[in-house]
Each structure stands twice: as C-alpha cells, then as structure tokens.
Amino acid sequence: MTLDKLPIGSAGIITAVGGEGALRCRLLDMGLIPRTKVKVVKTAPLGDPVEIRLRDYELTIRLADAALIEISPVTDNNKDSAGGTAE
Amino acid sequence: MIFALVGNQNSGKTTLFNQLTGSNQHVGNFPGVTVDSKSGFIRGYRDVEVVDLPGIYSIRAYSNEETVTRDFILNEKPDGIINIVDATNIERNLYLTLQLIELRIPMVLALNMMDEVRSNGGTVDIEMMSERLGIPVVPISAAKNEGIDELIRVAYETASKREIPKIYDFCSPGPIHRCIHAICHVIEDHAQSADIPLRFAASKLIEGDDADIISRLDLDKNELELIDHSIVEMEKEHGLDRNAALADMRYSFIESVCRGAVVKARESKEHLRSEKIDRVLTNKYAAIPIFFGVMLLIFYLTFNVIGKFLQDLLQSGIDAFSAVTDTALTTFGTNEIAKSLVIDGLFAGVGSVLSFLPIIVVLFFFLSVLEDTGYMARIAFVMDKALRKIGLSGRSIVPMLIGFGCTVPAVMATRTLSSDRDRKMTILLTPFMSCSAKIPIYAVFSAALFPDFAALVMIGLYIFGILVGVLAALLMNHSMYRGNPVPFVMELPNYRFPSAKTVAMLLWDKAKDFLTRAFTIIFFATLMIWFFSTFDIRMNPVESQQESILASIGALIAPIFTPLGFGDWRVSTSLITGFIAKESVISTLGILTSEPGGVTNAIAQLFTARSGLSFLVFTLLYTPCVAAVSAICRELKSKLKGIGVAVFQCVTAWIFAFIVYHIAGLIIG
Numbered sequence: 001m002t003l004d005k006l007p008i009g010s011a012g013i014i015t016a017v018g019g020e021g022a023l024r025c026r027l028l029d030m031g032l033i034p035r036t037k038v039k040v041v042k043t044a045p046l047g048d049p050v051e052i053r054l055r056d057y058e059l060t061i062r063l064a065d066a067a068l069i070e071i072s073p074v075t076d077n078n079k080d081s082a083g084g085t086a087e
Numbered sequence: 088m089i090f091a092l093v094g095n096q097n098s099g100k101t102t103l104f105n106q107l108t109g110s111n112q113h114v115g116n117f118p119g120v121t122v123d124s125k126s127g128f129i130r131g132y133r134d135v136e137v138v139d140l141p142g143i144y145s146i147r148a149y150s151n152e153e154t155v156t157r158d159f160i161l162n163e164k165p166d167g168i169i170n171i172v173d174a175t176n177i178e179r180n181l182y183l184t185l186q187l188i189e190l191r192i193p194m195v196l197a198l199n200m201m202d203e204v205r206s207n208g209g210t211v212d213i214e215m216m217s218e219r220l221g222i223p224v225v226p227i228s229a230a231k232n233e234g235i236d237e238l239i240r241v242a243y244e245t246a247s248k249r250e251i252p253k254i255y256d257f258c259s260p261g262p263i264h265r266c267i268h269a270i271c272h273v274i275e276d277h278a279q280s281a282d283i284p285l286r287f288a289a290s291k292l293i294e295g296d297d298a299d300i301i302s303r304l305d306l307d308k309n310e311l312e313l314i315d316h317s318i319v320e321m322e323k324e325h326g327l328d329r330n331a332a333l334a335d336m337r338y339s340f341i342e343s344v345c346r347g348a349v350v351k352a353r354e355s356k357e358h359l360r361s362e363k364i365d366r367v368l369t370n371k372y373a374a375i376p377i378f379f380g381v382m383l384l385i386f387y388l389t390f391n392v393i394g395k396f397l398q399d400l401l402q403s404g405i406d407a408f409s410a411v412t413d414t415a416l417t418t419f420g421t422n423e424i425a426k427s428l429v430i431d432g433l434f435a436g437v438g439s440v441l442s443f444l445p446i447i448v449v450l451f452f453f454l455s456v457l458e459d460t461g462y463m464a465r466i467a468f469v470m471d472k473a474l475r476k477i478g479l480s481g482r483s484i485v486p487m488l489i490g491f492g493c494t495v496p497a498v499m500a501t502r503t504l505s506s507d508r509d510r511k512m513t514i515l516l517t518p519f520m521s522c523s524a525k526i527p528i529y530a531v532f533s534a535a536l537f538p539d540f541a542a543l544v545m546i547g548l549y550i551f552g553i554l555v556g557v558l559a560a561l562l563m564n565h566s567m568y569r570g571n572p573v574p575f576v577m578e579l580p581n582y583r584f585p586s587a588k589t590v591a592m593l594l595w596d597k598a599k600d601f602l603t604r605a606f607t608i609i610f611f612a613t614l615m616i617w618f619f620s621t622f623d624i625r626m627n628p629v630e631s632q633q634e635s636i637l638a639s640i641g642a643l644i645a646p647i648f649t650p651l652g653f654g655d656w657r658v659s660t661s662l663i664t665g666f667i668a669k670e671s672v673i674s675t676l677g678i679l680t681s682e683p684g685g686v687t688n689a690i691a692q693l694f695t696a697r698s699g700l701s702f703l704v705f706t707l708l709y710t711p712c713v714a715a716v717s718a719i720c721r722e723l724k725s726k727l728k729g730i731g732v733a734v735f736q737c738v739t740a741w742i743f744a745f746i747v748y749h750i751a752g753l754i755i756g
Binding site: 017021022023024025026027028029030031033034035036042043044045046047048049051055056057058059060061062065 | 144145147149150175176178179182294296327330331334335338351365369370371372374375464467468469471472473475573574575576577578579580
C-alpha cells in the first residue's frame with residue numbers, strides 16, 4: 001500500500017520511494033528511504049497535507065506526494081518508536 | 088579568514104550567527120536571486136568573518152538556496168565551514184554534514200541544543216562522534232550562549248592548520264562502493280583541472296541533478312558512457328536506483344556513526360509540549376478559526392493599538408516641530424517659497440517616510456514571534472491546500488493577509504518564504520490585496536455615489552482585488568513560473584520560546600533596511616511633488632494648485648482615462664499624488680475642485696455611478712504607493728523589476744477598469 005492510505009496513528013516501513021526530480025530527491029534527503037519507519041500523526045484541517053513522524057522528527061507532505069511512497073504496514077506497539085531504520 | 092555557516096532550517100543557525108557576531112553584521116548579496124546572506128566579524132576576532140548561508144537540507148541544484156551555498160563554498164573557498172547540527176534531530180541534520188565533508192574544506196560541527204538533549208536524559212559521546220566523522224565536534228547551546236567560545240577557538244584552530252576532514256568514504260564494501268571508486272578513477276584528472284572536489288563530483292555524477300557541475304568536469308562521450316555503465320551495474324546489483332542508493336548509503340553511515348555514540352532521550356519534554364499545543368492549534372475544527380483570529384489580533388494591535396499609538400506619537404512630534412519651525416521662519420521673515428520647501432516639502436517628506444516605521448516594527452515583532460515559535464510552519468500546514476490551487480504553498484498566506492493592512496511590510500515579510508519562486512510570486516500578488524490606505528477613497532466615493540450600497544461596494548472591491556490576484560497567479564503559473572514549484576516537504580519543528588535577542592536583531596534590521604532604502608526614494612518623490620505643485624511651467628510660484636506643473640501633467644495624461652470614463656485633469660492629477668500615498672487621492676481632489684459642498688459634492692459632480700465604479704476599480708488595482716514600490720525593488724533585488732511590477736499593475740488596472748466601465752454601461756446605461 002502507499003503512505004497516503006495509512007490510517008492516522010498507524011505506522012509502516014517504507015519499501016520504495018517513487019516520484020522524480022526535485023520532489024523525489026527532497027523526499028530521500030529528508031530521510032524517507034526504504035527500510036525507514038514512518039507513522040502518520042494527523043491530517044490538516046482541510047484534509048491535506050498530512051503530518052508524519054520519522055527519525056524522531058515531524059514532517060508534513062501532501063497526499064499526492066505521499067501516494068508515491070510504498071509502505072508495508074506494521075503494528076505499532078511502542079508508542080514513540082518512529083526513529084531510524086527498522087533493523 | 089572567512090567561515091561559512093551552514094545548516095538545516097530550524098537548526099538555530101540565525102541564533103548562532105547572532106551569538107558569533109553580536110551586532111557586527113551586514114547584508115551580502117547574491118546576484119540574480121532574492122536569497123540573502125548576512126556576514127559579520129566574529130566577536131573579538133577583527134579579521135575573522137563568518138557568512139550566514141541559507142538554511143538547506145541538502146546540496147542539490149534544485150533551489151536557489153542550494154546553488155547559492157554550493158557556489159559560495161566551491162568558488163569563494165572559505166577557510167572553514169561551521170556546520171550547525173540540531174542534536175535533537177541528529178540523523179537528518181547529519182545528512183547535510185556528509186555532503187559538506189565531501190567538499191574538502193576544514194570543517195567544525197557545532198552540535199546545537201545539547202542542553203535540551205541532556206535535560207531529557209539523552210547523551211552524545213562527543214569524542215566518539217568526532218572520531219567517526221573525522222571532524223571536530225563542539226557541543227553548544229546557541230540560545231543559551233553556551234559553548235560558543237569553545238566553538239570559535241576550535242574553528243579558528245582547524246582553519247589555521249588547514250585540517251581537511253579526515254574521513255570522506257561513507258560507503259561500506261559493496262556495489263555502491265565499487266561504483267563510486269570506479270567513477271573517481273575515471274574523473275580524477277578532470278575534477279582536478281576543474282577544481283571540483285573529487286568525491287563531490289562523483290556523487291553529483293551519480294545523482295545527476297547538477298548539470299552545471301557535470302559540464303564543468305568536461306568529460307568526453309566515452310567517459311560519460313563508462314560512468315553511466317558502472318552506475319547501471321550498481322543499480323542492478325544493489326536493487327535500489329542511483330538516488331535512493333546514495334541516500335541509503337548516507338543514512339546507513341549516519342546510523343553507524345550514531346550507534347553507541349548517541350543515546351536518544353526516551354521521551355522529549357519539548358516534543359510532548361508541542362504535541363499538546365498542536366492538539367489545539369492544528370485541531371481539525373479550531374485550526375482555521377484560530378489562525379484567522381491570530382491574524383486579526385495582530386492586525387488590530389498593529390493598525391489600531393500599538394502601531395497606531397506610536398504613529399500618532401511620531402506624527403504629533405513632527406507636527407509640533409513643524410509648527411515651531413513654521414513660526415520661527417515666519418518671525419525671521421523667510422521667503423514664502425523657502426518656507427514652503429521646509430514645511431510642505433522636507434517635513435512632509437520625512438513625515439511620510441517615518442509614518443510607516445511604527446507599523447513595520449510592530450508588525451515584524453509579531454511576525455518574528457510567529458516564525459520563531461514554530462507557529463508559522465503550522466500555518467503553512469493548515470492553509471496549504473487552499474493556496475496550492477493558485478500554485479503557492481501555505482506559507483504565502485501570511486504576507487498576502489498583511490497586504491490588506493499595508494503592502495510595505497507585506498512585501499518585506501516574503502523574505503521568510505523558503506523558496507525563491509514562491510517569494511517572487513507572492514511579492515507580485517501582494518499589491519492586489521487592497522491596502523488599508525485605500526479605505527478612505529472607497530468610503531468617500533461610496534458615500535458620494537452609492538450611499539445606499541456603501542458596504543456592498545467596499546466588500547465587492549476587496550473581493551474583486553483577490554479575484555484579480557488569483558487570476559494573475561494562475562497566469563503566472565502558466566507562463567513565467569511554469570514548471571516545478573519547490574516540493575512542499577516541510578519540517579514541523581517543536582514549538583520553542585523565541586529568543587529576545589533574535590527578535591530584537593530582526594526588528595533592528597527591518598527598521599534600518601526600510602529607512603535606508605525608503606528614505607531616498609520616498610523623500611525624493613515627496614520633494615518632486617512639492618516642486619510640481621508649487622510652480623507652474625514658467626517656474627513662477629502658483630497662487631492655486633490649478634496652475635501648477637502637476638496640474639499640467641495631469642491634463643496631459645487625462646486623455647488616457649477618457650475610455651474609462653474619468654478623463655478629467657483633476658482626477659488624473661489626484662491619481663498622480665496617490666502614488667506618494669493613497670490617502671492623497673481624496674485630499675488632492677478636494678483641493679483641485681474647491682467645491683463649496685466639500686469633496687463629496689465635488690465627486691458627485693465629477694463622476695457618474697458608472698465612471699465612479701470604474702475609478703474605484705482603477706484605484707484598487709493601479710500601482711502601489713512609492714514606499715511599496717521601493718520595498719518591491721528591494722525584495723526582488725532589481726529596480727527594473729520593481730518598476731515593471733508598478734507598470735504591470737497600472738496596465739492591469741486600466742484593462743479591468745475599462746471592462747467594468749463598459750459592463751456597467753450595459754447594466755446602468
């Protein structure tokens with residue numbers, strides 16, 4: 001599935017990052033790379049963009065861009081574990 | 088000796104810069120871009136300069152901020168780099184560090200916000216990190232001014248000894264390692280003769296985003312093919328494509344640096360606090376009302392309370408001084424013309440420049456609090472969807488809203504937008520937001536011509552301005568600024584208390600910036616108007632304004648407005664004075680018509696409902712006042728472009744007034 005489909009409060013591991021050019025490089029530079037764990041924190045009041053947490057910080061991306069990121073969902077037992085790469 | 092200060096946005100870079108230099112700063116210029124850099128001498132070191140480069144996350148060739156940083160380091164060759172890293176967000180911050188290390192310049196890592204890490208129970212083994220990264224690491228807290236002296240000492244020493252970073256191989260054995268080294272082998276001579284650091288050149292060849300660097304390497308077709316072949320091989324073996332593979336390599340290295348050296352805090356107080364605040368400020372239902380509430384409050388305090396109070400105080404000071412001077416000059420028997428020059432020219436000029444100052448200072452006080460607390464990023468998050476439709480991102484909403492108060496600070500406020508393209512577009516759109524100085528024009532005209540629909544006309548004009556702005560934005564999206572808007576992938580930093588020093592420095596900067604730039608141009612414009620309205624074309628002082636040069640110029644350009652329904656010389660003259668200050672339109676009309684029933688009566692005589700409507704649309708859209716134009720010139724870093732904006736506005740105004748005049752003709756008859 002893709003990151004935009006992930007329900008609020010749940011987490012996933014990135015498996016692939018799509019897109020191209022400046023956008024894709026920006027995503028990669030910000031640490032959205034395969035094997036990274038991300039968690040969806042909330043949606044903006046107008047329904048877009050979303051706030052996500054990864055590598056111990058918060059990032060906001062638009063749904064259309066989140067749709068470029070493939071993830072596999074994980075069950076999030078540890079409340080604040082969205083940091084670093086999944087081992 | 089010159090240092091470059093480089094770091095991510097929100098890493099505390101500006102705070103550190105202020106701590107390093109104190110008040111000893113000046114603004115530098117980069118040609119062709121609206122990106123600013125400041126430089127200053129380090130306290131206590133007369134010959135050590137530090138340049139504050141734009142906050143960036145990576146060295147790519149996609150934004151002006153990034154190329155400015157790249158060019159400064161590659162071309163100006165600073166003696167050292169001070170890389171500031173937010174210790175509470177260390178992994179992502181170190182990503183830029185690895186790219187900087189590739190540039191082979193003596194470098195020191197300033198690990199900021201260490202106080203926050205420690206107070207949450209986290210630790211960083213400084214020695215271990217320093218060894219693993221191959222550069223000195225100094226823990227600091229820029230906000231609390233801790234560790235700054237040590238940072239300066241280490242930076243000075245590293246640069247004096249020309250200590251190049253000891254490590255620059257971030258790849259572990261494997262396909263990416265083989266690929267990078269193969270490329271290095273091919274391009275070694277080219278990189279040397281082009282004076283580009285070898286590893287950096289190899290990275291850019293793999294990433295392929297920087298055509299400029301690649302062409303400077305001057306590789307022939309065979310070499311390029313060879314390089315591409317080894318990249319394709321690597322992609323096959325690695326399973327990730329070139330860009331993802333390189334990012335993966337960097338983050339893997341960062342994880343290996345942090346493993347054992349960084350003990351993360353289990354729970355951060357600052358983060359918990361931010362979550363709580365965000366439950367309210369970005370709440371699904373409350374967020375947008377709160378945002379408009381905050382903006383209204385800022386407006387109210389700036390334009391009605393604090394700014395207004397200071398403005399009145401300043402005005403009464405100038406008035407009193409002007410009155411005293413007037414009496415003194417009269418007693419002394421000074422020539423009438425000379426007296427008029429002092430009172431109506433000089434004092435009026437100084438007065439009109441200074442009248443903006445309180446508003447700018449007060450407004451920027453609030454804006455810098457919004458920015459430094461982290462709320463500005465939330466505004467962008469909340470409002471993004473609404474602004475995306477016109478090709479902008481959420482951040483642009485703030486300058487545009489300020490435009491309803493005054494265009495001058497609104498244009499100055501675009502400086503904080505993180506992309507050059509958004510900044511330029513927002514500057515062009517802001518004048519369409521009807522500024523508060525135009526309210527008297529709308530009020531008097533409505534009262535004279537549409538007494539029953541005054542409120543409706545007023546609201547209609549505001550909405551019309553916004554619509555034309557949206558139209559202009561869509562047009563720009565499809566012409567000038569077509570193509571790639573900067574991606575909206577934005578960090579939401581934890582909320583923090585703004586530092587008083589940073590806010591004070593910003594206010595000082597904005598006030599100084601406005602005064603130095605605006606004084607000459609506004610002052611000159613006021614004197615010109617004084618001259619034109621005091622003399623006639625034969626240089627004789629005039630009895631009444633109707634014989635002045637100004638009136639002659641008004642009569643000359645009046646025919647331009649005939650198709651709009653108001654080709655009267657008195658109206659065109661008042662539009663000219665409106666360029667100095669919008670309020671003057673009404674007072675000039677009053678003086679020139681000298682109708683016994685006052686200006687309202689005069690307007691009823693001069694205009695029909697139809698031509699009045701067309702005139703209101705014209706004043707809504709035509710050139711912003713001289714202070715705003717000077718601010719636009721400043722922010723676009725080009726006098727020509729600033730004047731271009733003014734001309735563009737006039738043409739737009741003419742076209743829309745023409746349309747409105749003729750549509751109104753069909754309806755009203």
